[in-house]
Amino acid sequence: MAxxxxxxxxxxxxxxxxxxxxxxxxxxxxxxxxxxxxxxxxVAIRSRVSGYLDKVSFQDGALVNKxxxxxxxxxxxxxxxxxxxxxxxxxxxxxxxxxxxxLDRADELARTGNISTATVDDRxxxxxxxxxxxxxxxxxxxxxxxxxxxxEIKAPLSGRIDRRLVSVGNLVQPDSTLLTxxxxxxxxxxxxxxxxxxxxSYARDAKARGGSMQEGAGGLDVEVRVADRAEAVxxxxxxxxxxxxxxxxxxxxxxxxxxxxxGILQPGMFGRINVPGSLPHGGVLVPDEAIGADQDRRIVFLxxxxxxxxxxxxxxxxxxxxxxxxxxxxxxxxxxxxxxxMHARPxxxxxxxxxxxxxxxxxxxxxx
Numbered sequence: 134m135a136x137x138x139x140x141x142x143x144x145x146x147x148x149x150x151x152x153x154x155x156x157x158x159x160x161x162x163x164x165x166x167x168x169x170x171x172x173x174x175x176v177a178i179r180s181r182v183s184g185y186l187d188k189v190s191f192q193d194g195a196l197v198n199k200x201x202x203x204x205x206x207x208x209x210x211x212x213x214x215x216x217x218x219x220x221x222x223x224x225x226x227x228x229x230x231x232x233x234x235x236l237d238r239a240d241e242l243a244r245t246g247n248i249s250t251a252t253v254d255d256r257x258x259x260x261x262x263x264x265x266x267x268x269x270x271x272x273x274x275x276x277x278x279x280x281x282x283x284x285e286i287k288a289p290l291s292g293r294i295d296r297r298l299v300s301v302g303n304l305v306q307p308d309s310t311l312l313t314x315x316x317x318x319x320x321x322x323x324x325x326x327x328x329x330x331x332x333x334s335y336a337r338d339a340k341a342r343g344g345s346m347q348e349g350a351g352g353l354d355v356e357v358r359v360a361d362r363a364e365a366v367x368x369x370x371x372x373x374x375x376x377x378x379x380x381x382x383x384x385x386x387x388x389x390x391x392x393x394x395x396g397i398l399q400p401g402m403f404g405r406i407n408v409p410g411s412l413p414h415g416g417v418l419v420p421d422e423a424i425g426a427d428q429d430r431r432i433v434f435l436x437x438x439x440x441x442x443x444x445x446x447x448x449x450x451x452x453x454x455x456x457x458x459x460x461x462x463x464x465x466x467x468x469x470x471x472x473x474x475m476h477a478r479p480x481x482x483x484x485x486x487x488x489x490x491x492x493x494x495x496x497x498x499x500x501x
Contacts, residue, residue, distance in 0.1 A: 147484040148476030152436050156490050157465035160416035162458055163407040163451050168325030168357075172316035172400040173390070174290055179312060180305045181283040182206060193296040197288045197315065204312055206284040206305060211277070218270070218277040225263070225270040232256070232263040292317040293396075316400050321393040323357055323369065325406055326384040332374075335408070355389050357406040359398070367391050367398065371408070417463045418456035420490070423471040424449065433463065434470040434477045436485055442470070444479045455494025 188205040191197060239256040242248035288294070295314045299305060305312070327335065339345055344352070353371040369391030378385050389406060391398060398404075424447070425432050432444045447462030463469075470477050471490070477483060 147440070147482060148473065149484045149486060150436070150470045150473035150477055151488055152468050152485045153471050153488045153490045155459070155463060155465050155467065155469060156418040156456055156492060158416065158418075158492070159413050160418070160453055160458065161409045161413050162416070163409060163453060164331060165451070166325040166327065166406050166408065168323050168404060168406055170398050170400055170402045170404060171322050171324055172292070172318075173320060173322050174292070175314060175316040175400070176289055177311055177314050178203060178286060178289075179308055179310060180204070180206060180286055181307055182211065182280050183307050184210065184284065184305060186299055186301050186303050186305050189297050189301060191294055191297075193294075195294055196292070196318070197294050198291045199288055201288045202285055203288055203294070204286040206286070208281065208284045211281045211284050215274070215277040215281045218274040221270040222267070222274050225267040229260075229263040229267045232260040236260040286312065288315060290315060290317060318396050319393040320369075320390050321398050321400070323389045323391060323404060323406060324386055325389075326382070326386055328384050329378060332378070332385050338409075353409060355406055355408050357389070357391065357404045359402060359404045367404075416453070417459040417465045418453060418490075419459055419463070419469055420455075420471050420494070421452070421457050423469050423474070424457060425474055433459075433467075434474060434479070435467050436470055436477075436483060437468070440482045440485055442477045442479055442481050442483055454492070456490075 184206040186204060187207045190202045190205065197203070236253075236256040236259070239248055239253045243250065243253045292315045295316075297313055299310060299312050336345070339353070342353070355369055355371055357367045357369065358365070359367075369389045371387065372390045373388040375386045419433060423433060425434065425444075427444070427446075430446050431449050433447050435443045435445050437443070445462055445467070448460045450458030450460045452458075468485075468487075470483075471488070473483075
């Protein structure tokens with residue numbers, strides 16, 4: 134009885150630790166990159182004709198549709214040029230009709246021998262000259278009509294417009310004066326860079342999926358988070374990678390595309406993108422707090438049925454659903470200490486309280 138009491142007292146004095154079996158399930162490891170959002174299409178609005186700005190027809194920062202009127206250049210000089218060109222067409226047309234009548238009359242007289250061949254040739258030359266004048270006048274009218282049309286500057290695409298950069302009354306130079314810019318809103322692109330090692334890994338996985346990196350790795354699903362919105366995850370797909378490695382940086386630029394119907398994501402905004410870094414495989418997951426350090430190694434403390442503690446070196450991977458992926462060192466059958474590591478020493482005995490780890494931790498959404 135005394136011996137039993139002594140054993141019970143010793144057991145009560147053992148340090149208490151919490152232990153559990155690792156989470157074992159099929160996983161796809163993620164890699165994280167920092168990148169920037171860019172508009173799918175963007176355009177700098179400039180005038181094709183010179184003149185003084187007469188009217189601005191939009192509100193700064195508004196959404197505009199393709200074809201909406203944005204700016205109007207003073208139309209009076211171009212209207213005058215159009216009217217002059219039109220009058221020249223009328224003159225050329227009347228001259229052409231008269232020369233045609235003269236040529237027809239000369240041809241009639243030539244058949245009866247009442248006019249010389251030289252005169253008929255002169256009439257034909259005058260008619261051909263009138264035709265050329267008509268073509269020149271028509272071309273001048275077309276140019277004047279285009280210039281008149283260009284005085285109304287319209288949106289070439291739908292999107293969100295910037296502020297006006299030139300005020301009414303200022304002189305606008307053709308093809309040089311920047312008036313404003315327009316960027317598309319939905320969808321939006323996200324660009325980031327991957328190094329050569331990761332590119333080879335992604336390229337192999339893309340080939341296994343039946344696609345290629347340059348064509349978006351077969352439309353691989355990705356997620357992105359932005360500053361101050363850790364709880365919000367935006368889902369999109371890879372859709373493009375450049376066709377060469379940059380010589381200066383040794384990286385390749387990759388693009389993902391995201392729907393943006395509500396317009397929250399803005400061009401120029403930074404984000405962190407999570408890209409599946411492997412094909413689906415069986416994975417072992419443990420809480421980060423269960424992993425200790427021994428100089429430059431990462432270790433996990435195991436406990437057997439008798440309560441004896443041992444250390445196991447492991448190679449860790451990324452966070453997934455709030456857990457750390459163990460790439461090497463554990464099979465998933467072990468019992469690991471998840472709480473109370475400060476009391477655990479290899480070769481010592483502890484009192485174990487078993488728990489079951491949930492498939493996903495409550496902090497999974499904040500892991501990044």
